[in-house]
Amino acid sequence: MAIDATLPYDDDNIFAKILRGEIPNKTVYEDEHVLAFQDINPQAPQHILVIPKGKYVSWDDFSAKASDAEIGGFVRAVGHVAREAGMVEAGYRLLANIGQNAHQEVPHLHVHIFAGKPLGPMLVKG
Template sequence: MPVDTSQPYDDSNIFARILRGEIPAAKVYEDDWALAFNDIAPQAPTHVLVIPKGAYVCWDDFAAQASDAEIAGYVRAIGIVARQLGVDTPGYRLLANCGLDSHQEVPHLHVHLFAGRKLGHMLVPE
C-alpha cells in the first residue's frame, strides 16, 4: 500500500525496525548516517536499499528536517556503496519514491540502487 507522506513518521515501519536490530538485514554498508542492505525481492542483479539512520518519511521531509551533516553523510554513503559494490563503472540507477503517486511502500526515506545489467529506459512513455 503506498505511503501518504503527509502523515507523521511511523517508528514501527520495517526500516525503523531494521535500524533497531529487531529485524535482520543483509548489510552491505553502515556508518553513522546510513545503512545499506540487500533488497529481499531484488529487481536487478544488484538491488540495494540505502536508508538514513534518522526518522524521515521521504526526501521532502529529509530535505526540510535533516541537518547538513546528515544530508552530506547520507549522500556520501550512497556513493560509497556504489563504489564498494563496483557498480560505479559501468553504471547504476538510483530510485527514490515519495508519496502515493510514486508508490512509496515504506514510510522511511530510502534509495534503491540498481545495477548489474543494462537497465533500459527509466519510464515507459505514455
C-alpha cells in the first residue's frame, strides 16, 4: 500500500514499532539520531534500511522539520553504514521512495542501501 507523504505521522507503522523495540531487527548501526538494520525482504545481496529516530514521514517532512543535528547525523550515518558494510569500492545504490507515485510503503522516512551485485538501470523504462 503506497502512502501519501503529506499525511500525519502514524505511530503504529512498522518502523515506529522497531524503534520502540516491539519488533526485532538486525541492527547494523545505531546512534542518537539513526537506526540502520538489515531489510527482512532483501532485494539485493546487501540491503540495509537507514531510518531517522524522529517521527518523519518523508524527505520533505524531514528536511523542513528536523534539526540540523538530525539531518547531518542521518546523512553521515548513510555514508558510514555503506563504508562499514564494504559497499563503497564496488558501488551501491541509495533509494528513498516518497509518496504514492514512488510506492512508499511505510510512512516513516527511510533510505534503502542496495549493494552486492550489478543493480541494472536506475528505472525500468516505460
